[in-house]
Each structure stands twice: as structure tokens, then as C-alpha cells.
Amino acid sequence: MLSREDVARAAQVLKDGGLVAFPTETVYGLGADAENDRAVQRVFEVKGRPSDHPLIVHIAEPSQINDWASDIPHVAHQLAARFWPGPLTLILRSGGRTRHTVTGGQSTVGLRVPAHPVAHALLRAFGGGIAAPSANRFGGVSPTTADHVKRDLGTSVDCILDGGPCAVGIESTILDLSSDEPCILRPGGVTREAIEEEIGAAVLVGKRNNIRAPGLLSSHYAPRAAVVLLAPYELEARVQSEHERGRRVGVLMRGSEAHAVGAEVTVLLPDDHEHIARRLYQALHDLDDQQVDVILTTLPEETGLGMAIADRLRKAAAPR
Ligand code: TXA
Ligand code: MG
Numbered sequence: 001m002l003s004r005e006d007v008a009r010a011a012q013v014l015k016d017g018g019l020v021a022f023p024t025e026t027v028y029g030l031g032a033d034a035e036n037d038r039a040v041q042r043v044f045e046v047k048g049r050p051s052d053h054p055l056i057v058h059i060a061e062p063s064q065i066n067d068w069a070s071d072i073p074h075v076a077h078q079l080a081a082r083f084w085p086g087p088l089t090l091i092l093r094s095g096g097r098t099r100h101t102v103t104g105g106q107s108t109v110g111l112r113v114p115a116h117p118v119a120h121a122l123l124r125a126f127g128g129g130i131a132a133p134s135a136n137r138f139g140g141v142s143p144t145t146a147d148h149v150k151r152d153l154g155t156s157v158d159c160i161l162d163g164g165p166c167a168v169g170i171e172s173t174i175l176d177l178s179s180d181e182p183c184i185l186r187p188g189g190v191t192r193e194a195i196e197e198e199i200g201a202a203v204l205v206g207k208r209n210n211i212r213a214p215g216l217l218s219s220h221y222a223p224r225a226a227v228v229l230l231a232p233y234e235l236e237a238r239v240q241s242e243h244e245r246g247r248r249v250g251v252l253m254r255g256s257e258a259h260a261v262g263a264e265v266t267v268l269l270p271d272d273h274e275h276i277a278r279r280l281y282q283a284l285h286d287l288d289d290q291q292v293d294v295i296l297t298t299l300p301e302e303t304g305l306g307m308a309i310a311d312r313l314r315k316a317a318a319p320r
Contacts, residue, residue, distance in 0.1 A: 002118060002161060011125035013159045019043060021135040021149045022122050023163030024114040026087045026171050026189055027142040027281070028149050029058065029132030030157065031122075040101045040131050046156045049138040054103045055131040056089050056110040056172070060123035068109055068129060070095025075199055076177050082198045085115035087172040087189025102131045108178045118163040134171060141223050141288075141316075144169050144281045169278035170308050175203070187308040189277070205307075219318040223284040225250065226294045227317040235296055236261040242294055250292035252283055257298060265290045273305035280309060284316070 010020045017039040020031045030047065032039035034057045044051045057068055062080040065072060069092035076090050094109035103109050114120070123130060134142040135149045135157070143149045146162035173188035175195065183204040184192060195203055230238055235251060239261050242249045251263040256271045267283045269276050287295050299313060300306040 002163065004121075006161065007118065007121045007125050010122055010159050010161055011127075014039075014122075014126045014128075014130065018158035019046065019156075020122070020130075021143075021146070021153065021157045021160040022119055022130075022132070023116050023146070023161060023166060024058075024119045025085075025116045025166060026114070026168045027144055027166055028135040028146065029114075029119075029130070030135035030149075030153065031058070031130040031132040033126075034102050034129035034131035035097055035099060037099060037101045040099075043131065043133065046153060047133060047136070047138050049133065051101075052104040054106055054108075054110060055133050056112055057098065057102060057129040057131050058112055058114055058119065058123060059129050060113065060120060062113055064129070065090075065092070065111055067096045068098045068111055069093060073177055075182065079175070079177075079195065079198060080113070083190050083194075084113035085120065086113070087115070087168050088112065088195075089172045089174045089188075091174060091176040091178050091185065093178050097129065108176075110174065112172055116163060116166075118161055122161065139220055139222060139320075141221055141281050141284045142171060144278075148281075148285055165278075165282070167278065169280060169282075170305075170312060173308070187311050189305070189308070191304045192307060193304060218315065219320045220315040221312045222316045222318075222320060223288045223295065225288060225292050227313070228294060228296050229299055229313060229317050230296055232257045232259075232298050235298075238296055239263045242296075247293040248291065250287040250290060250295045252287065252295055252297040254298070254300070261296075263296070265292055273300060273309060276300060276309055277305050280312065 032043045062084045071093045089110045089112040091108050098109045136152050144166040168189040171188045173190040174186040176183045249263040250265040254269050299310045302310050
């Protein structure tokens with residue numbers, strides 16, 4: 001259990017320009033004082049991420065949106081009231097305290113109020129905005145435990161707050177509200193259906209031109225092993241052909257699809273989307289630990305959270 005002193009110490013690390021890995025309800029973040037250019041620069045270095053890819057600024061309260069953005073449309077306040085704290089990042093025109101280092105030179109800023117007691121306590125103790133990408137090396141699988149962070153980033157982080165495993169397990173939904181039509185740039189913990197129900201209109205899903213957002217690259221969220229997407233009935237034959245090529249095979253499938261396919265390692269996922277999301281990254285980390293060469297898996301139905309899960313699996317499977 002974390003004490004108030006642990007959180008106060010972490011807040012001091014941020015004030016001193018250091019990096020703090022902290023839990024959110026989605027994944028662990030690698031945090032820096034959003035107004036300290038050198039600290040933010042270090043986040044890019046530690047992650048191995050190009051410095052023109054923007055970072056999300058985490059804030060303690062929805063009302064602070066006004067300190068970091070400008071020309072805020074009504075729908076942003078409406079969605080913030082409905083979904084914050086929670087796994088929704090709003091892309092707005094930047095303003096106020098937002099600096100170019102955080103936005104990667106773009107004219108917009110991503111803002112989110114995380115729903116995790118430790119993240120909230122840290123934000124309150126620190127007092128400012130915390131710029132934080134997922135606390136993993138660029139392109140890899142996001143961390144959902146403090147141990148994942150430790151193993152991936154280790155000593156390059158000044159402090160790691162252990163808040164246990166993340167409840168949502170995949171990243172926030174990124175919703176671009178900086179132009180006339182709301183557009184989901186990355187599906188995530190808040191579903192498209194829930195957003196559409198709140199605003200009473202359809203939202204687009206896809207890429208906008210000229211946005212440099214690594215989560216939007218075709219290859220991302222990738223474990224060390226290669227990932228191949230298949231239909232359940234194709235698994236067994238593919239395990240065999242991978243074996244003929246001398247490869248060690250991991251299979252990731254839902255309990256309801258479970259059948260013996262002859263792989264060295266089989267990891268079963270729960271059947272409902274919420275629990276798949278919570279377990280997915282842990283399962284990919286586990287398969288890497290088991291040193292498989294290739295991970296064979298299937299896609300869920302793409303409704304609700306299934307859209308975000310399928311997005312992550314496709315990006316993990318994309319050519320690197
Ligand atoms: O759940 C999450 O969103 C986690 C936790 C720590 O909050 N954070 C996270 O950050 O996933 P990151 O940096 O790994 O992914 C954020 C994505 C990136 O693809 C980034 O480029 C995009 O959001 N993004 C951030 N600001 C943006 C902006 N102004 N315009 C377009 N995309 C932006
Ligand atoms: Mg990330």
C-alpha cells in the first residue's frame with residue numbers, strides 16, 4: 001500500500017524535474033511536469049520516442065481544461081462532465097499553460113483526468129499538469145503493472161508508484177474535438193457507442209491528416225514475438241506450419257474458443273470484452289516471458305471495447 005508520504009515524495013520528484021511512473025486506470029504513465037521542457041524532453045529520451053509525437057497532459061479536475069486549452073467547444077465540457085475522471089482523452093486547441101515540447105509542435109493538446117486514486121493524489125500533491133505517455137519503450141506493449149515498468153524502463157525512471165494492476169488495461173480513447181466533426185483517433189476505454197449516446201450524434205473513427213501520433217502508426221503495441229491474427233479454425237494448422245519452421249509457438253485465445261492446438265504455450269483470455277481488455281497486455285508480456293517466437297491469436301467482435309482490443313491486436317500484428 002502506498003502512503004501519503006510516498007505520493008508526496010513522488011510529487012517532489014516531479015517538482016524537481018524528475019520522472020515518475022504512476023498508475024492510471026488504463027495503463028501506467030511515465031510522468032513529468034508538463035511545464036518543464038527539460039523534464040518533458042527526458043520523457044521522449046527514456047521512451048525512445050521521436051520528440052514530434054505529442055504527449056497527453058493529465059489534470060486533476062475537469063475545470064482545469066480551461067488552463068491548457070482554448071476555443072473549447074461545448075461538447076468538450078459535456079463529455080468531460082460525463083466521462084471524467086476516466087479513460088477519455090480530448091484533443092483541443094492548445095492554450096494557456098500548454099508548451100510546444102508537450103504538443104510536439106502541434107497546435108492542439110490532449111487532456112485527460114485519470115480515474116485512479118493514486119494518479120489523482122499525485123496530481124493534487126503536485127499541483128500542475130503531468131505530461132505522460134504510457135511508461136514503456138516506443139512501439140512496445142504498454143505496462144499494466146509496476147513490474148512491467150520496472151523491467152522495461154528500470155533505472156531511467158526516478159520513482160515508480162506501485163498502485164497494483166490497472167483496471168481498464170488498455171489506453172484511453174482519443175477523441176479529436178479540435179475541428180468541426182468529432183473524430184476518434186484511437187479507440188480505447190470509453191466506447192464509441194457511449195460517446196455517441198452522450199452527444200446524440202455519430203462520431204467518425206480514423207486518422208486525420210498531418211497528425212503525428214504514434215498510437216496511430218500501423219505498427220505499435222507490439223510484443224517481442226511476431227503476432228499473427230487468425231480465425232479459430234486456422235490455429236491448429238498454423239501451429240503445425242510454425243513448428244515445421246522450427247518456431248516456438250504461443251496461442252492466445254478466448255475460453256469459449258479453447259481447444260487443443262499443440263502450441264508450446266497457450267494463454268486463455270476471458271470471454272467478455274471488459275475482462276479481455278484488463279488481461280490483454282499482461283498476456284502479451286507473459287508470452288514474451290515464455291520466449292515464444294510467434295503469437296497466434298484471434299480478433300474479438302468489434303463492438304464496444306472490442307473495437308479497442310482489435311485495434312491493439314492489429315497494430316501488434318502489423319509489419320514492423
Ligand atoms: O490511457 C492513456 O491514454 C495512457 C495513460 C498513461 O494516460 N497514455 C497514453 O499515452 O497512452 P501515449 O503517449 O502512449 O499515447 C497517447 C496517444 C499518442 O498516440 C499521441 O501521439 C496521441 O495520443 N496524442 C497526444 N496528444 C495529441 C494531439 N494533440 N493530437 C493528436 N494526438 C495526440
Ligand atoms: Mg503508448
